[in-house]
Amino acid sequence: MKEPEINVGIVNAQELHFTLNAKFLAKGETVSGNQEVSFQEGGILWNGNVYRELTFTPLEETASFSLDDVTIGLNFHWERQETQHFPGTLKLVVDEGKITAINILPAEAYLTSVISSEMNATASLEFLKAHAVISRSWLLAQIERRNALRTKESGFFPFVKTDTEYIRWYDREDHTIFDVCADDHCQRYQGITRASNPVVSKAVQATRGQVLMYKNSICDARFSKCCGGVSEEFNYCWEDKQYPYLTAIRDSQDETELPDLTQEEAASKWIRTSPKAWCNTRDNSILQQILNNYDQETHDFYRWKIRYTQEELSALIRSKSKCDYGHIIDLQPVERGKSGRLSKLRIVGTLKTLVIGKELEIRRTLSESHLLSSAFIVDKGPLSDEGVPEWFELLGAGWGHGVGLCQIGAAVMGEQGFRYDDILLHYYKGADIRKLY
Numbered sequence: 064m065k066e067p068e069i070n071v072g073i074v075n076a077q078e079l080h081f082t083l084n085a086k087f088l089a090k091g092e093t094v095s096g097n098q099e100v101s102f103q104e105g106g107i108l109w110n111g112n113v114y115r116e117l118t119f120t121p122l123e124e125t126a127s128f129s130l131d132d133v134t135i136g137l138n139f140h141w142e143r144q145e146t147q148h149f150p151g152t153l154k155l156v157v158d159e160g161k162i163t164a165i166n167i168l169p170a171e172a173y174l175t176s177v178i179s180s181e182m183n184a185t186a187s188l189e190f191l192k193a194h195a196v197i198s199r200s201w202l203l204a205q206i207e208r209r210n211a212l213r214t215k216e217s218g219f220f221p222f223v224k225t226d227t228e229y230i231r232w233y234d235r236e237d238h239t240i241f242d243v244c245a246d247d248h249c250q251r252y253q254g255i256t257r258a259s260n261p262v263v264s265k266a267v268q269a270t271r272g273q274v275l276m277y278k279n280s281i282c283d284a285r286f287s288k289c290c291g292g293v294s295e296e297f298n299y300c301w302e303d304k305q306y307p308y309l310t311a312i313r314d315s316q317d318e319t320e321l322p323d324l325t326q327e328e329a330a331s332k333w334i335r336t337s338p339k340a341w342c343n344t345r346d347n348s349i350l351q352q353i354l355n356n357y358d359q360e361t362h363d364f365y366r367w368k369i370r371y372t373q374e375e376l377s378a379l380i381r382s383k384s385k386c387d388y389g390h391i392i393d394l395q396p397v398e399r400g401k402s403g404r405l406s407k408l409r410i411v412g413t414l415k416t417l418v419i420g421k422e423l424e425i426r427r428t429l430s431e432s433h434l435l436s437s438a439f440i441v442d443k444g445p446l447s448d449e450g451v452p453e454w455f456e457l458l459g460a461g462w463g464h465g466v467g468l469c470q471i472g473a474a475v476m477g478e479q480g481f482r483y484d485d486i487l488l489h490y491y492k493g494a495d496i497r498k499l500y
Contacts, residue, residue: 071242077102079131080099083098107155133147150172176255186352191263193477289364289469294467297466369434439458
């Protein structure tokens, strides 16, 4: 197998401003400097002409381009825009009445940027090598999956909707014109905006072509910031599939017993306490290695809490769901995964009652951006004269979906001297590491 080229969707807008920082070839012309395109008449207006598609191919090996107003942390509390710089080819295509900018580059160059973008890339070499393998595995697995979906006759519907429930999951099937996006929905990719740490380059080179495999398939190697002490299983977050290498595990060497967190009593005890785990750390020297500046704005993540007044919660749910539940009477757990994360939650209101899921839909419905995770229990305040709780407090565990590798836990393992293969096989049971190219 040859090293593949990756198509990364960067930004989608009516107008794009970008700078070619070297000589590029486009429509038979050599161009450089500031450029502007806009959506017009169903195409891309550039230099007085309208095109269906535009490709800017670098004429120099070290050429780069800069894109203005790229959104990072879309819909998260750290969302912001910045100018970002990218190597490789820039391709512009029309998609749903806007222009999408796609960066085309070799897989290993993409991975070097991803690991620098996902974290502050000063972590131990062994942790970075582990991350290189899982990022490469996830990437190639998604490309395989996308190609397979193209050949399916029936459409793919990532939701179930009835009169009593709305179950929606968000996965990479959202993307049809490129392989992966550049934000947290896939893997953070910010090109060469942040200088690559030499240790990251060393980690990528040391593991070049290596992926996690289970039997004859590349592992869909998911990862999140902090599992909260127990990792989650795939089917509680996305479609109802089970992967043997994505089982629930305790994030600890000493504590191996797995409490049954699908049961309310055990989940409540687990979330209200702070059990020992690799990701249960407040060591700033480790956290600063893997959390970017805006990630460091999140302080409590192993255990966290948030309180809403009745007015705040009912308005929030009405705004996010586009449904009027009236006053919120209760938030009732219906189904929990192996890590205690809710995959189904019943919202009981004075005007409407509905079960929602899966974990990301729950997190989006109960927050202006995203709850840190769906592993939470609910405490309620006293009843008002109208018989509704005056407030709701969510007590939660972990940061992210919790499936696969726990980044903070793995970073702690790296600091404690574990090799990258030990780290990988702790989180992905039954998998093995193979070299594809």
